[in-house]
Amino acid sequence: MVRNAREEILGKLRAAPKREVSVRPEMSPLNEVALDREQMIAKFTETLFLQTGIVHRVKDNHEALDKLKEIAEAEGLKRVVVSTDDVIAPLDLPSWGEQNGVHVSRARDFKDRNEFKDEVFARVEAGITGADFAVAESGTLGLIHDADQARLISLAPILHIALVPVERFVPVYESAINKIFENGDTLPSQFTFITGPSMTADIQATPFRGMHGPRRIIVILIG
Amino acid sequence: MNIQTEQFVEVARREMADLTSRAFLQLLPPVIAAMRKAGMATFPDPDAANEYSRAIRAEVVARLPELLEEFEANATARGATVIWARDAKEANDFILNLALERGIKYVTKGKSMVSEELGTNDVLIRNGIEAFETDLGEFIAQQLHRPPFHIVGPAVNVSVQEVCDLFMEKAGMEEPTTDPVELGYAARLYLRDKFHHLEMGITGVNMAVAETGSIINVENEGNIRLTKSSPRIQVSVMSIEKVVPNMEDAMHVLRLLCRNCTGQSISSYVSIDTGPKKDDEIDGPEELYIVIVDNGRSDLYGDVKAREALRCIRCGACLNHCPVYATIGGYPYGWAYSGPMGQVLNPLLLGLERTQDLYRACTLCGACKEVCPSGIDHPSMFLYYRSKDVKGDGELKGKKRDWKEVSIFKLFTLASTLPWFWNMGIRLLRPLYNRNAENGVVTHMSGPFEGWFRTRNLPAIPSKTFHERWKNIREKRSS
Numbered sequence: 044m045v046r047n048a049r050e051e052i053l054g055k056l057r058a059a060p061k062r063e064v065s066v067r068p069e070m071s072p073l074n075e076v077a078l079d080r081e082q083m084i085a086k087f088t089e090t091l092f093l094q095t096g097i098v099h100r101v102k103d104n105h106e107a108l109d110k111l112k113e114i115a116e117a118e119g120l121k122r123v124v125v126s127t128d129d130v131i132a133p134l135d136l137p138s139w140g141e142q143n144g145v146h147v148s149r150a151r152d153f154k155d156r157n158e159f160k161d162e163v164f165a166r167v168e169a170g171i172t173g174a175d176f177a178v179a180e181s182g183t184l185g186l187i188h189d190a191d192q193a194r195l196i197s198l199a200p201i202l203h204i205a206l207v208p209v210e211r212f213v214p215v216y217e218s219a220i221n222k223i224f225e226n227g228d229t230l231p232s233q234f235t236f237i238t239g240p241s242m243t244a245d246i247q248a249t250p251f252r253g254m255h256g257p258r259r260i261i262v263i264l265i266g
Numbered sequence: 267m268n269i270q271t272e273q274f275v276e277v278a279r280r281e282m283a284d285l286t287s288r289a290f291l292q293l294l295p296p297v298i299a300a301m302r303k304a305g306m307a308t309f310p311d312p313d314a315a316n317e318y319s320r321a322i323r324a325e326v327v328a329r330l331p332e333l334l335e336e337f338e339a340n341a342t343a344r345g346a347t348v349i350w351a352r353d354a355k356e357a358n359d360f361i362l363n364l365a366l367e368r369g370i371k372y373v374t375k376g377k378s379m380v381s382e383e384l385g386t387n388d389v390l391i392r393n394g395i396e397a398f399e400t401d402l403g404e405f406i407a408q409q410l411h412r413p414p415f416h417i418v419g420p421a422v423n424v425s426v427q428e429v430c431d432l433f434m435e436k437a438g439m440e441e442p443t444t445d446p447v448e449l450g451y452a453a454r455l456y457l458r459d460k461f462h463h464l465e466m467g468i469t470g471v472n473m474a475v476a477e478t479g480s481i482i483n484v485e486n487e488g489n490i491r492l493t494k495s496s497p498r499i500q501v502s503v504m505s506i507e508k509v510v511p512n513m514e515d516a517m518h519v520l521r522l523l524c525r526n527c528t529g530q531s532i533s534s535y536v537s538i539d540t541g542p543k544k545d546d547e548i549d550g551p552e553e554l555y556i557v558i559v560d561n562g563r564s565d566l567y568g569d570v571k572a573r574e575a576l577r578c579i580r581c582g583a584c585l586n587h588c589p590v591y592a593t594i595g596g597y598p599y600g601w602a603y604s605g606p607m608g609q610v611l612n613p614l615l616l617g618l619e620r621t622q623d624l625y626r627a628c629t630l631c632g633a634c635k636e637v638c639p640s641g642i643d644h645p646s647m648f649l650y651y652r653s654k655d656v657k658g659d660g661e662l663k664g665k666k667r668d669w670k671e672v673s674i675f676k677l678f679t680l681a682s683t684l685p686w687f688w689n690m691g692i693r694l695l696r697p698l699y700n701r702n703a704e705n706g707v708v709t710h711m712s713g714p715f716e717g718w719f720r721t722r723n724l725p726a727i728p729s730k731t732f733h734e735r736w737k738n739i740r741e742k743r744s745s
Contacts, residue, residue: 048560049350052506055564056331062570064328070318071310090531150548159548160496164462181531190546194495198488199461216517224478224513230344232543232550233494236536241488245403246429248294248422249446254402255454255461256488256535 075180075214083179083212084264091182091262094239095252100209100264104134107206107265111136111171112143114204114261122146123169123200124162127191130173130206130265150193163195169202170195170257176219177207177264181238184262185219188233197237203257205237209266270413270600271612274623278598287415287595290423294416295586301529302583302637308531309521319522320641322515323577326507330567330576333476333509334558340479344541346554354384357559361386361468361501364555365395368499370466372396374457376483376490377404378470379417379580380505380559382602383615386468397468400457400489402450409436414604415596417582418528423595457489467493467551471504472579473519474556477512480540481556484523486533494539500551502539505559507576519579522639526583566614569661571650575610577640582607584634584644590627599624606634606644617663618655625651674714689733696727 078086088098101107114120125136127149140147148167153159163170172192176185184205188194197203213219216236223234241256252258270277281287309315326333338348351357365373373390375381375397387397387408399408406421407414409432414420421429426444433439439452469490473482481502483490494500510516524530543550566572585591585605596604603611609628613621630645638644651662658666666672681688702708703726711719730738 048352048356051352052350052558052560052564053331053335056334056506056567059568059573060570062328064325065321067321067325068314068317070314074308074310094534153548156498156548160462164458183532188547188550189544190548193547194491194549198491198495216520217514220513220517227478230478230480230540232539232541232547234538234540235491236532237534238532239534241486242534243402243450243487245401245406245419245422246424246446246449247426248290248419251447251450253454254450254487254489255400255457255492 073180073215078179078214080209080212083177083214084209086179087177087182087212089182090179091239091260094182096182096239096260096262098262098264102266104265107263108134108139110263111139111204115143115145118169118202120145120168120202122148122167123171124148124150124167124196125170126172126193126196127151128173128175129191130208131171132191134206136171150190150196159193160195160199163199167200169204170197170200171204171206172197174205174207174262175211176222177212177262178214178216178219178236179212180215183216183236183238186235186237187223187231188235189231194233194235197235198256201253201258203237203240203260204263205260206263206265209264269616269620271616271621271624273600274598274627277600278594278627281595281597282593286425287423287597290415291592291595294419294422295588295592298418298529298586302525302586305525305529305531315518315522316639319519319639320577322510322519323579323640326510327573327576329511330506330509333511334506336476337474337479337509338558340477341474341481341541341556342479344479346479346541346556349555349557351557351559351561353561354559357384357503357557357561358386358389360555360557361503362389362393362395364499364501365390365466366393368466370395370499372398372460372464373466373468374398374400374460374464374489374493375404376467376469376485376493377401377420378468378503379602380470380503381468382414383505383561384503384559386503398457398460400460400493401485401487402453405453405457406432413597413599413601416585417580417596417604417607461489461492461496464493464497466499466501467497468501468503469493471502471508471556472523473516474504474509475511475513475516475538476509478540480513480538482516482520482536482538484520484527484533485535486528486530488535491535491537494537494551495549498552499555500539500542500553501555501557503557503559505561506563507578519639523579523581526581526637526639562615565661571647572614572662574642575614575647577642578607578611579640580607581639583637583639587633587637589629589631589633594627598627610642610644610647613651614662618651618659619663619665622655622665625655670714689731692727692731700726 137147174184175187240252241254242252243254244250306312390397399405403420415423437456471481472484542554591605599608609624625648634644654662655664658664708724
């Protein structure tokens, strides 16, 4: 039956009168394409700030850990979940957590999905992740989800802290998308653009942040 | 969802008297329109950007069958299961049977206009599976059993007191409050528990990318990401026109969609799924089903004028610029789609007969057409529907007119093409017509033309028409 539906729908579409596909009109590239790295960082910071996102900049991984400690103290973080992507893994956050009195868990510490969900939904106060791209155009982070970048870490906890090496800045969405989708054999199961915290204005048009995802997002740029 | 398109006038009257609706209609559309304008200004040439996305949507409609096949092949190659559904029943049956087979107790829904169209919630609920809308506005609208007031803010007009009463009763809120932020937080807590233990999630699709087999969701709240990340089973429902050729086109349409929808450069979250999760991933769906829904669209695809409606990306820009919508709000349109978008889509999907007032409640001002990032010419669509309707078109289910109306217009056509017939008609009708004249103006009329004269005046026919005077002058000169 399902098979028949496919043939019937496509059959009707194919049988319909054909129309020529017109040539695409001219369009000049976005202004952001011409920005150098420092300009991209400035644009990103300014744009994300309008979405209440806070951006810090540190010199190296060592300073990044100090900054994390500072944030953990200011926010009173006692329990966090962290990803194991190539930005976060070298930081050895479990040791950092031991030194600073913060319980740090990773996706691999859990036996299955349900135990992991209990942690991210009900126990932790923040999720800490790296990011694969920072897009200047709109103050946007790009995260490739895989075994080391579980989807719920940047989503379920009320605070999201993201660390991004400055080499990962790109001007526009296409620069990120082209890199991800250039090799058809290694496409990620999910890729996410994140711009500011979760929000809504559905009751009386009053803005409310932290609707279902994080209420706040803090970005630490490294380099 | 009940279809109430036939009560357009009645509901419009009621809404025009509703002070809360009026307050929001005076505030919301102009504010979003201004934000849209600011957002468009970030393009080096906003008009060119608009033209480019219109060209993409035109190409999608022209290449629809091949793009769908390409999408299906690539999505399947990445491990998704693609299901085709001819109508609402086939789509809902698939979703219901899957849920029953897997022993699902409840599902969460990401905001999906097509599932509103299909009435998926009702089918699940009737069969003992709870379905929670999780977009805050949809959640409120669902609990109150109301159609969406606005595509972006489905319940934005509902008063805080009403939301408070609702949440006390149905969302486990303990202390009454009328603070919108606290109300939002109460909804977060209630729905969070649903996301936490979720086994099956249902979402819509903003774009389906043919080249990669990916589906894209655009949202601000995070409810769609949660609906796709937490459960083992993900069902994403799309109507056939959601496909776009490639990722670069998708990124351009994304920019236009967000700017036109809420005035944002980009929404908080844009998530792109290509196949289900990999084996070593701890979250994300093990099974990903993509349901491609026709529901009457392939029939109207044969009509090259009507198929233009398939360009629509559901951004809602037309609502925010429509003077009629700004007066009556979203309820009178009586179904999932409101404003000019609904006036274009509902008549095609439900038939012209059931949607009589929708394509007539329009001044043909063209504000919708001007902003539309998909290049739909709404006014010309409405004129097309009107003509198909009076002719009783079979495909579009037009309603013929009765013999009196048909005869009056046949006579009128004849009179306007034959001068002698026109002049004779004027002479015959003059005494009858001028009976209603006051100071040389006719302001009212009883009978079939009563409605026309309610908001319009016409001058009385002079005792001597131009033609009669002209004839006299010529006779005098020649004599």
